[in-house]
Amino acid sequence: MRPDDQLKQWEWIEDYYQNKLPISERLIFEQELARDAEFRQTAERLKTADQALRFMSLENTVRKAVRQELTHRPLVRRVGLGRMAVSGVVLIGMWLAYLTFDGVDLQTYRDDVTLTQRYRELGEDVEETALTPRQRSFYRNFFDAQAFLANGQPEMAIANLEKLARADSLRPYFRQAVEWHLLNAYLLNNQPNNADSTLRMINESGELVYRIDRTDRWKVWWQIRWQKLTH
Amino acid sequence: MTSQDLKLYKDLCSDDPQLLTAATRQLTRRVKAIAIRIVLGNSGSHSDIDDLVQDTVVAVWQQMRSGAFQVRAETPLDAYLGGVARNKWLKTLHRRTAEALTDLNDSLTEAPGPEHHRLSDMEEALARLGKTCQQVLRLFYWEGYKMEEIARKLGMTMDAAKVRKYRCMLRLGELLESDASDE
Structure with a gap:
């Protein structure tokens, strides 16, 4: 209706x-x-x-x-090719600065410290069955080297670590731990040639059992080249 | 015409703003690729491309919407788009050189609106309505507001807002009728 x-x-x-x-x-x-x-x-x-x-x-x-x-413009056209290029150069510069000036972080370093400190604390009380005098001497020297590195005395650490690196009976893990610390000490002490030959030795030693972050490997490689260039 | 072209055509004829927007953007990209070739190959510059794309897409949409565009399986959509864009560009060139245009097929580029009202007539008629009328109608048809929201926005009761809307529509209808009878 x-x-x-x-x-x-x-x-x-x-x-x-x-x-x-x-x-x-x-x-x-x-x-x-x-x-x-x-x-x-x-x-x-x-x-x-x-x-x-x-x-x-x-x-x-x-x-x-x-x-x-x-x-609507694609990102490259919106931002502009020039700005993109400048941003790219700045980013590459920041990345190189990071690789050049940031210290190498030996990730397993903390585990090593805990381990060696434990043995060191045992000191003379440790039973003969737990550690041989040779092992005890190794841990003591290794811990001292780490302490020197931490205190900014790489030349002292180098003396300890070079002695340890010459030992024949080290297991691969400890050998590579010593070599990485030695390499780091050389870099801190501005000895790029020694660092380079140590890195070559590590790379030629076969399986890498001492865990080092990929970025830290890049840092080491770059810092050796950088020090060679600037010294 | 491919199945993709057919879907594009259907979406362009849709009343759903989201479908229509997506289809228009797709059509714009295709027309732009064609327009670049036409303009740069025929005495035009980069600054002419966007204007030609805008005119062509709107004309194509009007043709499709009004039913003037016939779907033909054997005719690729790009050929039709190229035809419209070319005619639009030739018109622009002729206008620039101030020459009389006699040989172009206008039916390819001009399309009537609903009930044969031209778009320009509709816009003119809408502009002749009062400001409140335009506001109510734009809020309802353009912005998609509901009548309750429009009433609240304008500080009226719902019934008052509805009465206003219908009166404005009646006035617009009257103006369009008189335009049609004048022609």
């Missing part, structure tokens, strides 16, 4: 052209359209306006999307 209220009537018209009316009501609506010219005109105007507004709104969406797409 056609609503009496004006607002309800407009909503009724809108429901019709949006296909929201049930069939029975559509028939009544169409009868009203045929019967009442003024109602027909109102319905026609609302429909025309609705279609035009929808069309304009979609057209606006299209224009906006085209503008978005045209202003």
Whole structure:
């Protein structure tokens, strides 16, 4: 039934052209359209306006999307090739500075300290069955070398470590631990040639059992070259 | 026309703003590739490309939306896009050289809006409505606000906002009717 209220009537018209009316009501609506010219005109105007507004709104969406797409630039073009190149150079510079000036972190160093300190604390009380005098001497020298390194006395550490490195009966793990500490001591003492030959010796010794971080390997390699260049 | 082209065509004819936006951006990329060749190969410069792309995409969308574009399996979409872009570019060149344009097929680039109202007529009619009318209609149709939100924004009751919207639509419909009868 056609609503009496004006607002309800407009909503009724809108429901019709949006296909929201049930069939029975559509028939009544169409009868009203045929019967009442003024109602027909109102319905026609609302429909025309609705279609035009929808069309304009979609057209606006299209224009906006085209503008978005045209202003969208790939990262390289947005930032600019020059800025990207400068950023790249700065990053490479920072990376080289890090490799050059950051100390080599012997990751297992802390484990070694704990281990050697434990044996050192046992001192003379340790039973003969626990450590041989030779092992005890090794740990003592190794711990002292680590202490010298930590105290910024690489030349003292070198003396200890070179003596340990000459020992024949070291297991591969301890041999490489000594060699890495010795290499580090050479670097701290500005002896790049000795550091280089120690690194070659480590690389030629086969399986690397003493764990050293990849970045620290790069640091060592780079610092040897850097020291050779600057000395 | 490939199945991808067909999907693009359907999305361009969609009323869903998200689908329409994504499809338009895809169409823009394709038109741009074509426009670069046309403009740079025919006395144009880089600064002309974006204008041609914008005009071409809108014209293509209007053609598709109005049904003037016929889907043909044997005609690739790019060929049609190239045709529209070329005609648009030739028109631009002719306008620049102030020569009369007689031999171009306008039906390729001009498309009627709903019920044969041209877009410019619709925009003109909308501009002739009062500011509040434009605001209500834009909020509802452009921005997608619900009538409750529009009423709150304008400090009216919901019924008052609805009455305003319908009156504005009736006025717009009347203006469009009189434009159509003038032609």
